[in-house]
Amino acid sequence: MATKAEKDSVSGQFTTGHEWDGIKELNTPLPRWWVWIFFITIAWAVVYCILYPSWPGINGYWAGTKGYHSRTEVAQELEQAKAAKAVYLSKLKDASLDDIVKDKDLLNFALAGGRSVFNENCAACHGFGGVGAYGFPNLADDVWLWGGSLDDVRTTISFGIRNSNPNSRQSEMPAYGGGDVLNDAQLNDLAEYVLSLSKSSKDAVAAARGQAIFANNGCTTCHGEAGEGNQAVGAPALSAGVWLYKEKDQKAAIISQVKAPKQGVMPSWADRGLDDATIKELTVYVHSLGGGK
Amino acid sequence: MSVQNTPSPTDGGSPYAATKKAYPRFLNAGAFRRLKWLALIVSLGFYWIGPWLRWDRGPGAPGQAILVDLPGRRAYCFGIEIWPQEVYYLTGILIIAALLLFFISALLGRVWCGFACWQTVFTDLFVWIERLFEGERAQRILLDKAPWSANKLWRKAGKQICWILISILAGFGFIGFFDDVHLLLRDLLTGEAGVSAYAAMAVIGGCCYLLAGFAREDVCIYMCPYSRFQSAMFDEHSMIVSYESWRGEPRGPVRGAGRGRPAEQLFAERGHCIDCRMCVQVCPTGIDIRDGSQLACIGCALCVDACNSMMDRVGLPRGLVSYDSSFNQQARAAGDMSSSSPMARPRVYIYLAIIGLVAILMAYSLMTRKTFDVNILHERAPMYVEVSGGRVRNGYTFKILNMVRGPGHFRLTVEGLNKATMSVIGVDGDQMETVDLPVDGDSVGTFRMFVTAPNASLSGKKADLTFALTNLDTGKVVRRDNLFAGPER
Numbered sequence: 001m002a003t004k005a006e007k008d009s010v011s012g013q014f015t016t017g018h019e020w021d022g023i024k025e026l027n028t029p030l031p032r033w034w035v036w037i038f039f040i041t042i043a044w045a046v047v048y049c050i051l052y053p054s055w056p057g058i059n060g061y062w063a064g065t066k067g068y069h070s071r072t073e074v075a076q077e078l079e080q081a082k083a084a085k086a087v088y089l090s091k092l093k094d095a096s097l098d099d100i101v102k103d104k105d106l107l108n109f110a111l112a113g114g115r116s117v118f119n120e121n122c123a124a125c126h127g128f129g130g131v132g133a134y135g136f137p138n139l140a141d142d143v144w145l146w147g148g149s150l151d152d153v154r155t156t157i158s159f160g161i162r163n164s165n166p167n168s169r170q171s172e173m174p175a176y177g178g179g180d181v182l183n184d185a186q187l188n189d190l191a192e193y194v195l196s197l198s199k200s201s202k203d204a205v206a207a208a209r210g211q212a213i214f215a216n217n218g219c220t221t222c223h224g225e226a227g228e229g230n231q232a233v234g235a236p237a238l239s240a241g242v243w244l245y246k247e248k249d250q251k252a253a254i255i256s257q258v259k260a261p262k263q264g265v266m267p268s269w270a271d272r273g274l275d276d277a278t279i280k281e282l283t284v285y286v287h288s289l290g291g292g293k
Numbered sequence: 294m295s296v297q298n299t300p301s302p303t304d305g306g307s308p309y310a311a312t313k314k315a316y317p318r319f320l321n322a323g324a325f326r327r328l329k330w331l332a333l334i335v336s337l338g339f340y341w342i343g344p345w346l347r348w349d350r351g352p353g354a355p356g357q358a359i360l361v362d363l364p365g366r367r368a369y370c371f372g373i374e375i376w377p378q379e380v381y382y383l384t385g386i387l388i389i390a391a392l393l394l395f396f397i398s399a400l401l402g403r404v405w406c407g408f409a410c411w412q413t414v415f416t417d418l419f420v421w422i423e424r425l426f427e428g429e430r431a432q433r434i435l436l437d438k439a440p441w442s443a444n445k446l447w448r449k450a451g452k453q454i455c456w457i458l459i460s461i462l463a464g465f466g467f468i469g470f471f472d473d474v475h476l477l478l479r480d481l482l483t484g485e486a487g488v489s490a491y492a493a494m495a496v497i498g499g500c501c502y503l504l505a506g507f508a509r510e511d512v513c514i515y516m517c518p519y520s521r522f523q524s525a526m527f528d529e530h531s532m533i534v535s536y537e538s539w540r541g542e543p544r545g546p547v548r549g550a551g552r553g554r555p556a557e558q559l560f561a562e563r564g565h566c567i568d569c570r571m572c573v574q575v576c577p578t579g580i581d582i583r584d585g586s587q588l589a590c591i592g593c594a595l596c597v598d599a600c601n602s603m604m605d606r607v608g609l610p611r612g613l614v615s616y617d618s619s620f621n622q623q624a625r626a627a628g629d630m631s632s633s634s635p636m637a638r639p640r641v642y643i644y645l646a647i648i649g650l651v652a653i654l655m656a657y658s659l660m661t662r663k664t665f666d667v668n669i670l671h672e673r674a675p676m677y678v679e680v681s682g683g684r685v686r687n688g689y690t691f692k693i694l695n696m697v698r699g700p701g702h703f704r705l706t707v708e709g710l711n712k713a714t715m716s717v718i719g720v721d722g723d724q725m726e727t728v729d730l731p732v733d734g735d736s737v738g739t740f741r742m743f744v745t746a747p748n749a750s751l752s753g754k755k756a757d758l759t760f761a762l763t764n765l766d767t768g769k770v771v772r773r774d775n776l777f778a779g780p781e782r
Contacts, residue, residue: 129674140678141686198683240681288718290678290688290743 085109092277097150100284107284114285117278121269122286130289135245135264140289143242147231148293154283160268161234168268171233176217177259186213191254197227198241200250314437315510315579317420318430318571323598332408333417341462344469348372351698354735361471367735373659374735376696378666385655389648396644398526400635401616402533403592406519412512413591415463415505416577419456426452430574456506464498510578514589521588529620530635534594536583536614539626541566544583547607565609572596572614582614665701665732667762668692669773677778683748685779691717691740693762695732702765703730705742710758710777711750717742729765744777751779 005017008026016027030038049055052064063069088109092100100106119128126132130139137145146156146169159167176182182190193210195201214220214227222235229237236244245262247253269279286292320326346358348371355362360369368375368383375382397404406413426448427433436445468490469477480486481494504512513520527533544566547559566583573581575595580587582596600614621632635641672688680686695701705728707713714724718741722728732738750756756777763770 127675129672131675131678138678140675141680143681200683237681241683242679242681288741290686291680 089277092280095280097154097280097283100280101150101287110281110284111288113278114281114283114288117274117282118285121272121274122282130286134247135262137244137264138242138291139286140291141242142291142293143237143240144231144291144293145229145234145236145244148287148291150283150287150292152231153286153292154279156266157274157279157282157286158268158270160271161266162263163265163268163271165268165271169234171222171235172263173222173235173257173261175258175260181217182213182258187255187258188251189213190217190219190258191251194227194238194254195251197239200241313579315577316430316433316574317577317579317595318574318599319421319424320571320575320595320599320602322602323595325594325598329408329417329593329595333414336409336411336414337418340466344466344474350374354698355473357473359470360473363471374696376694378694379662382655382659385651388651389655392644392648392651395526396641396648398523399528399531399638399640399644401592402527402531403519403523403590406513406517406591407593410591412504412517413577413593415459415501416509418459419505419509420577422455422459423452426455456502460498460502460506461494463501464494464496467497468493510589510591513578513591520591523588528638528640529623530618530633530638532616532618532635533586534582534590534592534597534614535586535617535619535622536572537565537612537617537622537625538583538585539622540564541583541613544568560609565604565613567603567607569603571599571603575599586619662696663771664695664697664767664769665703665762665764665771666694666696667760667771667773668694669760669775671775671778677780679748679780680745684745685748685751685777686743686745687777689742689744689760689775691730691738691742691760693730693732693738693740695734695736695738697734699734699766701732701734701738703732704728704763704765705730706761706763707744708759708761708772710744710746710756713744713746713750713758713777715742715744746777748779751777754779754781 005014005027007014008024011026014027015024018025029035049062050064051066052068053061054064055062088106091103091106092110095103095106100110118126118130122130125136126139127136132138132140142148144152146152146161155167156169159165159169161169162171177187189206189210190213191210192201192203192206193208193214196204196207196210201207222230222233223238224230224235227238229235229240243250243253244264245253245257269282274282343359344357347356348358348369349356350369355369357369358371360367362368366377394405423433427436436448439445465478465481471493472490477486477490481490508516542564544564546568572583573579573596575598576582577593577595578589578591580589582590594616596614597616601611604611604613617632618635624631624633669692670690672690676687678686678688691705693701693703705715706726707715714726715728716723716725717728717730720728720730720740724745728742730738730740744758756779758775758777760773760775761770762773
């Protein structure tokens with residue numbers, strides 16, 4: 001119930017005039033400075049709402065008189081980042097792969113770029129850090145199918161393997177299976193021999209029989225006399241003990257690969273839209289993973 | 294302890310007390326005033342001259358004696374150079390500083406507040422300038438009350454200009470410790486210094502202007518935590534500014550028939566305090582020390598000087614207001630005139646012992662400071678790589694911290710892993726038993742390296758190995774344990 005505001009005799013303050021059952025409320029106004037700052041913040045908010053995007057509408061929103069947009073800001077930042085990169089990128093375009101590896105700053109730039117491009121495009125098959133997977137070569141080891149020099153790596157990335165690009169790396173492991181060429185016993189002996197090349201055969205007699213099969217069926221043409229492989233045709237080194245199709249029972253895996261070989265495919269990244277500079281970055285990165293020659 | 298400036302609501306007063314501006318009177322006499330000048334000259338002298346001191350560290354290194362190089366991540370103090378890893382030296386200095394404060398407070402009360410604190414020193418300087426322009430206490434009070442006139446305007450404006458100039462210098466003095474002061478000064482004047490330099494200067498200078506020019510004693514009374522916990526630092530043996538009420542009361546002015554009579558007669562039947570209020574007028578926080586020790590007293594002892602000069606004039610013994618302990622005061626009030634030393638307490642020696650211990654530890658660690666260190670990171674993607682010939686390879690990133698000026702030569706060997714060999718990217722050679730790694734002076738050398746070992750060297754999924762890095766210049770060896778991962782078996 002409202003009564004008249006009066007001066008309180010105890011505190012010397014005025015009351016608000018509100019009274020409930022004889023209890024009156026003292027009027028204790030907010031400090032003036034606080035009130036003023038409060039008003040200023042309100043004014044600030046009004047000005048802000050006019051200058052910047054603020055109120056939702058039916059078909060859109062109030063865009064503000066300054067034309068600010070956080071996307072424009074991001075675009076600007078991207079432009080700035082591009083401009084910052086441009087110095088190195090132009091250097092990278094002109095430099096040869098050997099030059100890039102020798103120039104420490106350029107190398108660091110290329111490695112950083114290469115890592116992100118690798119993780120976006122290559123890691124799906126080759127794994128983070130290039131560790132590979134079943135059927136997808138490990139790029140960090142020292143065994144290469146198509147060569148581990150900078151130029152070899154660049155060619156493989158640019159044109160790919162066994163795809164429709166005319167420059168793509170091409171080769172085919174013939175199928176020896178189905179009883180037409182080799183029967184199961186011969187396949188077993190051959191696999192023992194292949195295992196023995198990396199000193200992992202447990203049956204020396206079978207391996208000795210397999211050696212003749214290996215020599216007489218044209219295996220040496222691509223894989224070499226001692227199974228050292230041939231990178232010109234992507235023939236794996238069988239003596240390295242590193243298997244593209246690694247399984248618990250490696251002998252069975254070898255037999256399967258001789259009988260009905262899987263032919264791995266890699267896309268051409270030049271066709272997929274990576275430009276020359278990006279492929280250089282990728283090349284340098286892959287080369288740095290540990291196996292580069 | 295009564296708190297004069299903050300009356301409590303229980304006293305019946307309002308919980309809000311309007312700040313009464315203090316107009317400290319300047320009395321250029323007395324030992325404590327001289328001590329204050331000395332403290333001002335020494336502290337501001339170090340503050341403004343410190344960055345300009347030079348120290349030759351050879352080519353390529355900063356020539357500034359005291360420098361905190363934040364972008365370069367180094368701190369220099371004459372012959373000492375600290376890396377970010379050694380920030381514990383800063384901790385040590387802070388511990389010593391805190392203990393020194395405890396120690397000196399236990400002995401001498403708030404001498405830090407009264408003489409050496411930034412707030413006190415700058416306020417002292419600002420008040421002195423205020424007096425140059427606006428005159429002594431009484432004139433300043435009148436000037437503030439007077440309406441605006443040309444006279445008031447130029448006095449106020451002159452004061453403000455001087456204050457602002459000093460504040461700018463205060464800001465510059467601070468940032469001078471964080472950058473090459475010669476280049477910094479040039480860049481500041483030509484407007485080419487970094488935003489952070491101007492911002493730091495604005496913050497420090499602005500604080501100096503506001504706190505020393507306007508807030509003044511309110512900083513000590515309301516903002517600074519030290520006055521709140523000083524009661525924990527003191528005991529009855531601490532020397533504090535104290536009024537000998539047993540001698541001074543009942544107080545009263547000397548007037549009328551009293552004048553001209555010899556002091557012994559005049560003061561036979563009354564207290565020695567002549568209520569001249571000099572002690573109140575000179576007080577920078579505007580309190581009356583005769584109310585006893587209080588929160589707002591910063592222990593500057595200017596009232597001691599003021600009272601002594603008055604006592605001299607009326608021919609009474611000095612020391613009615615004096616630097617004394619409350620223990621002594623109680624004894625004197627009871628008639629015992631001997632005084633006990635504040636040193637005769639165990640806490641004083643405990644503080645001293647801890648300070649000494651920390652100082653010795655710091656000195657020892659400085660003298661035996663490592664000149665190099667190494668951080669090793671095992672590569673995780675991939676954890677290991679199987680390479681040809683039934684071998685396993687692990688990658689590591691090596692960071693060698695060479696903390697001396699000249700180039701360092703380090704030799705790395707692997708221990709604890711059978712037939713392990715190394716290769717380092719950027720260093721010629723493959724399958725090496727030892728690798729020599731050069732690192733430039735005063736820098737961190739980063740190397741990516743591979744350790745290769747036959748699969749047979751591992752008994753399980755992983756093995757322990759130890760890297761031993763020998764400094765070929767000093768012969769010192771640092772060993773770091775790490776792991777070598779291999780395939781599941």
